[in-house]
Amino acid sequence: MARSATTMRADILDSAVRLFAAHGFRGTSLQDIATDAGCSKASLLYHFTNKDAILTELLAPVGPEFAALEGRLAELDGEEAARAAVAGLVDLSLRFRLQVKILLQDVDALINRPELPDVDGITERLTDALSGGSAAPQARVWAWMAMLGIILTSAGELTLPEETLRAELTRGALRTLGLQTD
Amino acid sequence: MARSATTMRADILDSAVRLFAAHGFRGTSLQDIATDAGCSKASLLYHFTNKDAILTELLAPVGPEFAALEGRLAELDGEEAARAAVAGLVDLSLRFRLQVKILLQDVDALINRPELPDVDGITERLTDALSGGSAAPQARVWAWMAMLGIILTSAGELTLPEETLRAELTRGALRTLGLQTD
DNA sequence: TCAAATGTTGGCCGATCGGTCAGCTAAGGT
DNA sequence: ACCTTAGCTGACCGATCGGCCAACATTTGA
Numbered sequence: 001m002a003r004s005a006t007t008m009r010a011d012i013l014d015s016a017v018r019l020f021a022a023h024g025f026r027g028t029s030l031q032d033i034a035t036d037a038g039c040s041k042a043s044l045l046y047h048f049t050n051k052d053a054i055l056t057e058l059l060a061p062v063g064p065e066f067a068a069l070e071g072r073l074a075e076l077d078g079e080e081a082a083r084a085a086v087a088g089l090v091d092l093s094l095r096f097r098l099q100v101k102i103l104l105q106d107v108d109a110l111i112n113r114p115e116l117p118d119v120d121g122i123t124e125r126l127t128d129a130l131s132g133g134s135a136a137p138q139a140r141v142w143a144w145m146a147m148l149g150i151i152l153t154s155a156g157e158l159t160l161p162e163e164t165l166r167a168e169l170t171r172g173a174l175r176t177l178g179l180q181t182d
Numbered sequence: 183m184a185r186s187a188t189t190m191r192a193d194i195l196d197s198a199v200r201l202f203a204a205h206g207f208r209g210t211s212l213q214d215i216a217t218d219a220g221c222s223k224a225s226l227l228y229h230f231t232n233k234d235a236i237l238t239e240l241l242a243p244v245g246p247e248f249a250a251l252e253g254r255l256a257e258l259d260g261e262e263a264a265r266a267a268v269a270g271l272v273d274l275s276l277r278f279r280l281q282v283k284i285l286l287q288d289v290d291a292l293i294n295r296p297e298l299p300d301v302d303g304i305t306e307r308l309t310d311a312l313s314g315g316s317a318a319p320q321a322r323v324w325a326w327m328a329m330l331g332i333i334l335t336s337a338g339e340l341t342l343p344e345e346t347l348r349a350e351l352t353r354g355a356l357r358t359l360g361l362q363t364d
Numbered sequence: 365t366c367a368a369a370t371g372t373t374g375g376c377c378g379a380t381c382g383g384t385c386a387g388c389t390a391a392g393g394t
Numbered sequence: 395a396c397c398t399t400a401g402c403t404g405a406c407c408g409a410t411c412g413g414c415c416a417a418c419a420t421t422t423g424a
Contacts, residue, residue, distance in 0.1 A: 026208045139350040168321035
């Protein structure tokens with residue numbers, strides 16, 4: 001018992017989220033995760049029932065956060081809703097960089113999994129909120145939604161400090177939607 | 183000899199580009215492509231030396247197009263270069279929807295393949311062109327570059343006519359970059 | 365002190381992957 | 395009629411995948 005069960009699970013999830021984000025879910029083997037986490041492949045499957053369970057658990061915190069954002073947006077209308085949606089999405093994307101990347105790049109492998117966040121539904125409702133602030137057509141909103149998640153793809157390459165990145169993402173989003181920036 | 187060699191190769195590439203775009207390179211097996219193209223797996227490997235060769239060939243037309251765009255941009259400066267870069271990228275992304283999606287989502291599987299377009303280098307030079315028109319910081323340009331490619335991900339879901347999509351993508355890009363729109 | 369519980373591992377399994385090969389069919393030239 | 399060639403295929407191969415299990419190590423509590 002080198003590490004406690006809690007520590008071991010955390011280490012495995014830490015390795016998995018980095019590797020899934022870098023090489024994709026299908027491009028990462030259990031052996032890859034085990035090597036990175038410093039244990040055997042069999043040990044992974046003692047702490048997690050299977051590979052999918054690892055993915056499900058590391059994405060678990062994201063679902064409720066999106067749901068909470070949707071709840072907040074439901075009470076707003078028009079431009080106010082759109083600005084809140086931008087702020088919320090920028091915040092979530094920065095706080096869950098790797099998870100958002102996984103959600104986007106492996107969306108095909110994740111679709112139709114009831115235990116995971118309903119990406120399509122979430123996207124649809126957020127699109128409604130973003131469109132509320134202007135007559136921004138479908139394509140413009142879609143474009144910005146996609147942009148937000150994918151820019152974090154280049155996590156390692158973007159050397160900007162987090163606050164600068166947050167400000168630029170917010171400004172770019174508002175501009176794309178046709179809303180005034182400070 | 184059901185189909186001529188030329189027809190067969192074209193059919194295989196047509197199946198492959200759709201399946202790679204939908205399920206990823208790693209998520210598509212040779213058997214999947216063969217079934218879709220209506221032939222045996224062995225027949226694929228008669229027409230193409232291996233799975234990589236299929237990928238290389240269906241991406242082949244994209245590289246020269248990007249290179250040509252870079253060439254045109256090299257003769258321009260400042261805002262003029264940025265506007266030309268936007269127009270060129272929108273055009274390429276619309277004309278090579280599926281290929282662009284593959285390039286983005288499977289970038290990890292494609293990196294360091296000398297026979298394929300140098301994604302990193304292309305991105306870097308286009309980023310320079312886009313930045314030329316304004317003081318647009320790194321993050322804003324990156325964000326829009328990513329957006330452009332990924333929006334085409336939702337090819338099937340976006341029901342907008344191509345001309346509307348082209349206009350909206352162009353307008354959104356110019357706005358994000360802080361350039362005036364018509 | 366010694367089980368019982370917890371954590372860990374090497375070795376193994378069936379499935380699937382990309383890729384090979386001998387051999388089949390059909391068309392074309394002579 | 396015959397042979398060559400191009401096109402195509404079922405069967406098979408080695409490698410790798412996710413997952414399972416018996417056995418072993420370590421800690422814990424009575």
